[in-house]
Amino acid sequence: MNVLQAIRENYRTLTKAERQIADTILQNPRAVLECSISELSQISGVKSEASVVKFYRKIGLTSFQQFKVLLAQELSKAPLEIVYEDITEGDDTITITQKIFKATVRAILDTLDTIDATSLEKATELFLKAKRVFFFGFAASAAVAFDAFHKFSRLGKHCLFSNDEHIMVTLLANAAKDDLVVAISHTGETKSIVALSKKAIEMGIPVVAITGNGKSSLAKLATVVLVTNTKETKIRTDAMTSRIVQLVILDTIYTLLAVKDPSSIENLKKSRLAISELKY
Missing domain, CATH: 1.10.10.10 (Winged helix-like DNA-binding domain superfamily/Winged helix DNA-binding domain)
Incomplete structure (x- = not known):
């Protein structure tokens, strides 16, 4: 434990x-x-x-x-003695900077220590098999979802992203069992994300949940749950550091997918070449 x-x-x-x-x-x-x-x-x-x-x-x-x-x-x-420290009114710029950076590093290390490798492997297999991948998230989680949409698209995956509830519902209405929903919610209690994930499960579509609460409503219904490990303080919310940890988790799946799927590297090369034409 x-x-x-x-x-x-x-x-x-x-x-x-x-x-x-x-x-x-x-x-x-x-x-x-x-x-x-x-x-x-x-x-x-x-x-x-x-x-x-x-x-x-x-x-x-x-x-x-x-x-x-x-x-x-x-x-x-x-592996490293870095503690979560709260920000106080008397802290100067250097002190606040150090506390924020250390808290972020601590969150990454804590998640590394607790994340389930088997769940990561299961999530990667779902990504590998998925015909399309739907990334859903609101607010800070939307930024993470959009980053993943861009990242996995470069590997040649057919990805869709939205942080609009109406568009999410429309996309899901036309989804199939060989698709995948990635639901990102730090609390795991965002009503729309939970409702959409529940609908996906009822349609036979697997759901990968990335959340900071392993006992949340979202976690309870998801096919695979990946939990971030962060702490909230008086000024800095745990959602601030969880955003970084969510990105790291998705980066890990991205890398695992690239290693397992030989076509991913070729697709990545094509993506890089296409982007290079947009630069001087």
């Missing part, structure tokens, strides 16, 4: 006191290893040890000792 990932996945379901405990752990997990249950409650600013008990039970653990052992094992595997 990945303790830090479990905390982030359950963060939205925690009470105010439990979130204070979660924030204390996520901000400095190594320091928490030296704490007793009473010390953790004190530095987290909660009233009693009972809040800590409720916290670790909510993330699926049975004892404080189990929590510390699993956390210690997780931290021993960490």
Whole structure:
């Protein structure tokens, strides 16, 4: 079990006191290893040890000792000591820059540590078999979906993209079982994305979901789920860093697809040649 990932996945379901405990752990997990249950409650600013008990039970653990052992094992595997730090009003430009860059690196490393390789392989196979690939997303996720639309088109895949609900519905109405829907939603609770994905599943069309919540409505119905691992702070939302991690996940599938499909490299060469004619 990945303790830090479990905390982030359950963060939205925690009470105010439990979130204070979660924030204390996520901000400095190594320091928490030296704490007793009473010390953790004190530095987290909660009233009693009972809040800590409720916290670790909510993330699926049975004892404080189990929590510390699993956390210690997780931290021993960490490739790099970079923590999530919140932005404060007194931070100067250099400090803010360092915190933002480090948070992004941390999100990528955390996702690398928790992403399921089998799910990546399944997603790649679905891309490989798909006659057409539909990329759906709104807001920040729309930017990721458009980037993927452009990227996979260069490999010769027949791709379609939209961040307009009416166009999404129209495209899906004419989709077939040998197509693929890629639904990108950080929360996994965007009503239109969930509804479209559910419709695709009912039509027999597989759905690859890229989301920051492995327990979300989108994740529960998708054929393959790829989960980003990020943390929200007071100023910087977790959607800011999840956008970068979503791009990295799609870059990984893009590369896996290029390796598995010999025609992809030839198509990429053709794309590069065509683009070169548009430049001086």
